[in-house]
Amino acid sequence: MSISRLLRPRSVAIVGASSTPGSLGAGVLANLGRFRFDKPLYLVNPRYDRIGERACARSISELPDGIDCAVLAIPKVHVADAVRRCAEKNIGGVIVLAGGFGEVDEEGRRAQEEIAAIARRAGMALQGPNCLGTINYVDGVPLMFGVAPFESFRERKGVAVVSQSGAMASAVRVALLARGIGVSYSVSTGNEAALSAEDFLEEFIDDPHTRVIAMLMEQIRRPARFLDSASRARAAGKFIVLHHLGRSAAGREAAKTHTGALSGDYSIMAAQVTARGVCLVDSLELLIDVPELLIRMKNPLAPGGTAVVGESGAFKGLTLDYCEAIGLELPPLSASTYDALASHLPAFSPPSNPFDLTAQAMSDTGLYRRVLEQIADDPAFGSVVITISLPSAESANRKMPHIIDALSSLDGNQGVVFAMLGEDCPIPLTHVDELRATGTPFFRSPERAFRALAAVKRLANGTGLLSADATGSRARATPLDPGTLPEYRAKQMLAQHGLKMPAGRFVVSLEEALAAAQEMGFPLALKAQSSQLPHKSEAGAVVLDIRDDASLRSAWATMQQRLMTEHPAVKLDGMLLERMSEPGVEIIIGARNEGDWGPVIMVGLGGILTELLQDVVFIPAGVERAEIEHALRSLKGAKLFDGYRGSPPADVDAAISVVEALSALLLRHPEIVEADLNPVRLHARGQGATVLDALFVVGKS
Structure with a gap:
């Protein structure tokens, strides 16, 4: 079914329209007034003949046929009848605001299934129930009961906000608008009785006004569709920024294998979505900050590390510690950049990254421009963060014009981010607006800027290349019978895929x-x-x-x-x-296949100690060798691969081959729901790897 009529309606009905302040119907009507909605608008409420200057119908049956969208601002008890009557009037879509359905009890779940079935039979889009509604900023249609101040959408690249929680959708939307970021749409999907977040995601990938889709999800109900859409978004040059709640460990306890004891549903989801180019974040702040960088920053996916320019020697140490902890790479200056910058600084402060402007910047106001221009010429850097101390408005008024002038003159590929050193420093908002006009995101703390930039860099640097096999093109083998395959049978299958056993x-x-x-x-x-x-x-x-x-x-x-x-x-x-096998580095290589999410390989260090150490990475089946090696090298104990305390370097290539072989086996046998190769012993480089133990759990095919 099409959701275009619900999302971009040319005619609207408010069922339960009201003049009572604070009521749902009054809220929707007031928002349409604020946005000066000038298309046909119909009001329904048996208690009114008129609301303001508009006539009010007593029932849905009095409405004309074919209205695009009806907002049901009525109690739950009346919703099913209203949905049925909307279907009879060929209304294109309905938004159900009321709660008390599947989120409450079994009776509510049955009522929710009833309205979904009515909509499905009629081919009518249904959003909700238990949702805040939708705002279409592109066409100026706010079908939401919370107060929505008018905002004009003038940009052709904006952020679409999709959240199962209405409050969280509002939080992200309001924050982005406050920063001057265009929001194309804001959607609260609620209980998703019929339409789900995946439906809106697919719509926004094709929307010419949307460049970034910011999503807050409690559950991805249709994983296969989501993964297909994520791949399509990346191919279309669109970005998905996802904050998925519920990183619970509850599901680990019941699993049969060591892999099951280590991997919850979140790990499976995270591996699969990031392999398809989704930027996965872990806080509401990042769900706001990352879209701003992707929209505002020049060339956000530029290759290279980050240069940091500040005014404090102590801040250099703080920056190095923090950026190492979050994985933000700060490469050293090239020899030519070092020589060029050294000529601008006093001898007691040799240039480095992070770069300390010293107090010289207070008297030499052209220093900002010269330093930024030199860094812009260094291909090692794809982005720059400027961190400036602004202890007073007078200080801001003295420094900021020179910084903004320097930013305006840059013509390199690097994106630049500005962060104040000290969250509550007073900076006149005119300077913030001027910064943003140059395409420079503004942050009130360096740490917040670093975190957002690290997330964008992970998106830029992640290969995440899925082979054709990962998308299901590999021929499937004859399904195995359900049950647990003991070691000798599992090893027989692994040997057929070229792996070495004792x-x-x-x-x-x-x-x-x-x-x-x-x-x-x-x-x-x-x-x-x-x-x-x-x-x-x-x-x-x-x-x-x-x-x-x-x-x-x-x-x-x-x-x-x-x-x-x-x-x-x-x-x-x-x-x-x-x-008995020759000595080597012991790792565990396991897998889980979570149905629609598909198989994910887990690799960890420690053999029998893996569950204690919790040093593991998750890799979707079918990714390219480079991505597998990147994941292995990201293990905390990866130094063991290169030789430790006299031991020879381990055969990492062989470990990659084991992951590839297990991936191929799982793609041919999707009925294998868990696999456990524990331990796998990596011998000295060039000597291969030996699978010492193996176990498969087979579900119903």
Whole structure:
């Protein structure tokens, strides 16, 4: 169904229109008045003949057919009948403001399903219930009950705000407007009985007035659609900035594998959306600040690191510490830039990044321009942050004209951000307006500017390249039967995808084990095999470093006795006898497949200590090798890969290949819902990687 008539109506009805201050109907009517809405407007309320100068119908049945959008500003008890009558009058879309539906109880959920079914049968768009409404700034149509002061949309690149929460939509919208950022649309989707945030996202990707879509989500209800739209947005040059609530760990406790114990739904979502170019943020501040940078800043995705220009030696140290913590790269000055800047500074303050202007800037007002021009010529920098102390309005009036003049004269590719050193420093608003007129975002604290810029840099630097396989083009294999695949069966599948396992034999008797040991040689590991033993170590079902036949006989007897005594219900398939592996760096490589979200690979350091260390990254199945390596290198313990305390560098290329192989297997077998390769041992560079243990959990295909 089309939502254009609801979003861009040429005729509107307010069902429940009122003159009572504070009522929903009065609020919607007042907003339309503020925006001077001059298209057909119909009011419905049996208690009025007229409201102001407008006639008021007693029922929906008195309205003409084919009105584009009706706002239902009425109590829940009357909503279903009103939706039905709107459908009978061929109204294009309805916005249901009332709450008390699916967010309350089972009765409310049934009422919500009823109105959704009515709208669906009629092909009528339905927004809500339990929503604040919609504001279309492009056409001047505010269908919202909260006070919406008139704002004229004059720009061809704006921000569309989409939020399941009306209050949060208002918070973001008001903040952006206060900064002079054009808001094209603001939508509160509420309970999403019919229309969801994904519907509006798709609409705004195609909207010529929208460049950035700022979204606050409590739940993405249609993940596959969202991911497809995210890919389409990036291809169209549009940016999605997403703040997704609910990073809960509750879902980790019930999972079967170590991977399940580490990855909640948020991790899966985060990996998939960022791989498709979504800028994922973790605060309401960033949901406001990042869109401003993407709209206002010149060339926000310019390659290169960030240069910081300030007036304090101590601030250099603060900046270095903070930017390292948030991952904002501050490259050193090139030799030519160093020499050029050194000629402008006193000898006691050699130039560096961050750059200290020293007190010389107070007397040498041309220093701002000379320094910015030199940095603009350095290809190492894609952005610049100016942090200036403005302790008084007099200080601001003395410094800011020279800074604004310097910014106006820049013709390089770098975007520039201005941040005050001291949040509450008095700066006349005229200077803020002048800064913004040069395309320079203004922040009242350096930390806030750094955080926003770091988020934009992650968006610019992230490769996130999904291969054709990741989009489902790979042929699927015959589905596996549901259940847990024990190690020996999982390893058989991994071997078919080119992965290396220890030399081993699956055996069902001690005699077979002894014969296999003679062929393979010692030392050996003995591991019980059963779909009922997902964690063999905890069950005492693993014996390592078996050195001879006598030790093998003893291990076999001990393990059989322990399992019979402590786990009598476990049915063994047999035993896996393997050669002990060469030493190396141990990592865990696992995966989860969350249905519509698709498979995501998890990589962490620590082997059996992974859950304790929590040093893990998540990688969507099907990304390119460069993205996999970037993720591996972002682990806190990644220094182990390069050799540590005399150990040789590990074979990171082999780890990448294991991730690729597991990705390919999961894309061919989407019925595998969890995979656990723990540990995978990385040998010395060039020597490959060995999968020491493996487990698959298979769901219904």
